[in-house]
Amino acid sequence: MPLLVQLLASGSKGNSLLVCSPKTRVLVDAGLSGREIARRLQSSPAADGRLDALVVSHEHTDHVRGMGVLSRRHDVPVYLNQGTLEALPRQVGEFAGVVNFFTGTPFRIQDLVFQPFSVSHDARDPVGFVISHENSKLGVCTDLGVATKLVRERLRGCRALVLESNHDPEMLINGPYPWPLKQRIQSRHGHLCNSDTLDLLAELHHEGLRHVVLAHLSETNNRPERVREGLVRFQELEQWRPVSFQIGSQQESCRAFQLDQ
Numbered sequence: 461m462p463l464l465v466q467l468l469a470s471g472s473k474g475n476s477l478l479v480c481s482p483k484t485r486v487l488v489d490a491g492l493s494g495r496e497i498a499r500r501l502q503s504s505p506a507a508d509g510r511l512d513a514l515v516v517s518h519e520h521t522d523h524v525r526g527m528g529v530l531s532r533r534h535d536v537p538v539y540l541n542q543g544t545l546e547a548l549p550r551q552v553g554e555f556a557g558v559v560n561f562f563t564g565t566p567f568r569i570q571d572l573v574f575q576p577f578s579v580s581h582d583a584r585d586p587v588g589f590v591i592s593h594e595n596s597k598l599g600v601c602t603d604l605g606v607a608t609k610l611v612r613e614r615l616r617g618c619r620a621l622v623l624e625s626n627h628d629p630e631m632l633i634n635g636p637y638p639w640p641l642k643q644r645i646q647s648r649h650g651h652l653c654n655s656d657t658l659d660l661l662a663e664l665h666h667e668g669l670r671h672v673v674l675a676h677l678s679e680t681n682n683r684p685e686r687v688r689e690g691l692v693r694f695q696e697l698e699q700w701r702p703v704s705f706q707i708g709s710q711q712e713s714c715r716a717f718q719l720d721q
């Protein structure tokens with residue numbers, strides 16, 4: 461049975477990814493308001509209003525804003541590591557339940573297996589995930605300053621990838637952000653720029669890769685057209701033909717896609 465995946469929102473104002481097996485519906489991050497995520501869930505072909513669990517990559521507000529509201533409304537537990545739990549902003553509120561996972565150790569939510577791995581980002585214990593269902597693997601990795609060896613190893617062999625393509629370096633340098641923030645974004649603990657993401661993608665290509673969603677685009681320091689320009693060079697190559705590309709947006713959900721065996 462296929463896995464259904466839909467990026468509900470992506471960008472520095474809020475991130476949320478819906479992953480559904482026939483048995484299990486999980487949100488990875490819930491960074492918009494509870495109300496806005498509920499609205500996007502309603503219009504998703506994958507969700508019928510039911511959620512079984514929430515999973516958190518790290519404590520930044522753009523990943524957890526709606527977490528408390530959704531956990532209480534759906535009466536579902538929140539899976540996160542201890543560092544993230546301790547660093548959560550207070551306004552997130554109470555959870556209906558908490559399940560701690562350990563970075564580096566796989567955990568299961570019904571028929572989905574999550575492999576959390578460390579990423580280089582300025583949060584307490586930030587992680588990316590490989591989510592497996594039967595023989596399909598989905599790699600989810602946003603918010604990382606550099607694609608370390610560990611990240612590249614973990615994301616190998618995935619059938620679908622949701623990867624950060626945060627900024628265009630030129631737009632960042634010439635843009636309005638104060639210098640310390642520019643430095644933070646560019647650092648090893650910041651965010652991946654478009655060309656770093658394309659290099660990572662080229663390295664991760666394999667015959668079984670079918671879906672790529674480029675995510676967490678900065679609204680100030682990036683443009684979807686710039687990201688698309690970079691993708692053209694892949695689309696011209698024969699080996700990339702079976703791959704469908706999408707670019708995440710803050711304003712609306714991406715198209716849901718199925719991950720077959």
Ligand SMILES: [Zn+2]
Pocket residue numbers: 471472475520522523603676
């Ligand atoms: Zn973020």
Ligand SMILES: [Zn+2]
Pocket residue numbers: 518520581583603
């Ligand atoms: Zn972050």
